[in-house]
Amino acid sequence: MKTTLIICIFVLGSWALYPGRAANLTYSKVTVLSDSIKLDPICKMKVQPSTVHKSTFNKQEYLFCSKGCKLKFDQNPEKYIKK
Ligand SMILES: [Zn+2]
Structure with missing residues (x-):
């Protein structure tokens, strides 16, 4: 029982x-x-937060799909974050 x-x-x-x-x-x-999930400011692709391609600009963290996109951003960040 x-x-x-x-x-x-x-x-x-x-x-x-x-x-x-x-x-x-x-x-x-x-x-x-x-x-x-954030957007790559260069190519507007969705990026996993675990990516190693990151940059910080104006205390804001940006994620990238690839090294190429990160390099483009690093060379001229203001161009890509303008609204
Ligand atoms: Zn990209």
Whole structure:
């Protein structure tokens, strides 16, 4: 009787926890997409925040898709950040 009860709690517990976990995963994925992915100011490509091609100008960090874009930016940053 005791064992049945424990199994029952386990099944109910995993049923209750699993959808929550799945929803959390979806939520963090959406957050990463909207907040952390930046645009390369040179070619307007989306850049992963983990990129090694970065530059800081006016205390603002810019991310680049490649070394080439970073070099172009470094040579004339103001040209690329003008709105
Ligand atoms: Zn680029």
